[in-house]
Amino acid sequence: MNNDDVISTLNDLIETCKDGEQGFRTCAEDIKDAQMKSFFTSRAQSCAEAAAELQQEVRTLGGNPETSSSIAGALHRRWVDIKGLVTGKDDEAILNECERGEDVAKRSYETALGKALPANIKTIVERQYSGVMKNHDQVKAMRNQVRAAKGNA
Incomplete structure (x- = not known):
């Protein structure tokens, strides 16, 4: 793999990380549960x-590192905001969207590792x-816990 390809792959992952940071911050703002809020802030x-x-690795390779999140990430957060208005931003809906974002991150890293x-x-x-x-497994477990609590309510 040539240097430019490595830089491009790393820049894709930087966008993924920035998307995750912004996504977790959004979840932390919207989630009601204090423990989950703390988790999301930590993950961001x-x-x-x-x-x-x-x-830093991109700089070491002589490249210009990505500094912002992706357009797809911004669109996903906008969709979460719109969906939140419709669903009332309940914790299960927020966790569902967070898990969806982590699915995207998993695919990005799997592509890079390939x-x-x-x-x-x-x-x-x-x-x-x-x-x-x-992160993905913890979000999924929290979502399942919230879903189970709803079923018992």
Whole structure:
């Protein structure tokens, strides 16, 4: 894989991280449960740190790192806002949208890991992918917990 391809792959992941950061911040603003709010705030910070790490790698490779989220991420957040107006932004709806965002992040990292990245960069991407999987599983578990509580109410 040539240097430009590695930079392009990393910039795609930076956008994914920025999307995650903004998505988690939006969820933190809208969710009612204090513990979930804290979780989302923490995850937003982790996404920001992951983006910064990837931006440094792009600089090391001599490239210009991406600094913003993707258009698709912005559109997804807008859709979440519109859907929230219709559903009243209940916690289950927010968690459903958050999980959908994490599905996108999983696919982005899986695509990157399918490429012939340099070993040092692949190690970073694998570590971050592990974090994405953990986020996804935690969001899904919280959503299932909220859904179960609704069923028992």
